[in-house]
Amino acid sequence: MLRPSPAPAPALRSVLAALGSPSAVREPRTPALRAAQGPLSPELPLPVHVLALPSSPGAPGAAAATGQQPPRTRLAGWRFLIRNGDRAIAAGDTMLTPDGWSFSHFFEGPYVTATERALMQAEALVTPYQPRLLSVPELYMLTLWLHSDTGADGATTEPGPDDLLVPLAPAPPGIAADRAYRVSDLLPVIGLRLAPPPLLGSPAPA
Template sequence: MLRPSPAPAPALRSVLAALGSPSAVREPRTPALRAAQGPLSPELPLPVHVLGLSTASGAPGAAAATEQQPPGTRLAGWRFLIRNGDRAIAAGDTMLTPDGWSFSHFFEGPYVTATERALIQAEALATPYQPRLLSVPELYMLTLWLHTDTEADGATTEPGPDDLLVPLAPAPPGIAADRPYRLADLLPVIGLRLAPPPLLGSPAPA
């Protein structure tokens, strides 16, 4: 059961304007959007949070951060799935500028399909969740973040102890896509992937 947080109204308006006036935005439409027949609708806004390198890699205080607010997590934007008929064919991203929320770009590809699939699976869960996205740029990794506080502002970065992360395909090697992990269980795994290699000549960790 999903209870999305409402997106800022200016963010939605910017995506609607980009869909309605393609020539008014710098970024061109994707091939799927250009070929689409019928109306295009931006739906299910998801706040996109970015996990910083220092948070996941075991920097001082990072262990405690998995149970509290990760110091390296920040809101990067809002993403809207662009639906044509009965499926999402692309996504539209917005970003916060000095003048407020503005359209950023359209894109398509496997993460659009994987996001829609993960949302459908999460909708069938008995526990209510607030859907978000959590990105780990250093690993080219994107997850669906299922937040247990369904009344929270989607812009807040503080996770709950029972929050889930669902890695979206394609996921990094060794991390299964399309299955839920407890946030506190997956963050250490991400941290190991992001940890810098030992210095030449230094002993390997026990």
């Protein structure tokens, strides 16, 4: 069961304007959008957060990589799935500028299909969740973040102990896509992937 957080009205308006006036935006439409027949509708707004983990074991906040402290995230934008008929064929991203929320770009590809699939699976869960997206750019990884506090502000809340993360396909090697992980189970794995390898010749830890 999903209870989405409402997107900022200017973000939605910017995507509607980009769909209505393709020549008014810098980024061209994707092939799927150009070939679409019938109306295009931006739906299922999702706040896109970026996961910030330390780059080395001694860096500030290193405990977040092992789950000892809450991870840090930052809101990067709002994403809307662009529906044509009964399926999403693309997505439209918005970004926060000094003048407020503005349209960023359209895109298509496997993450659009994977996001729609993960949302459909999450909708069948008995427990209600607030859907979001959590990105790990260093791993080229995107997850559906199911936040347990459905009344929270989708722009500000950090992952909680009862939250779930569903890696979207394609997921990094060794991490199963389309599977729901507890935050406490997946974040340590991500932290290990992000940790730099030991320097050659470095003394072994005592």
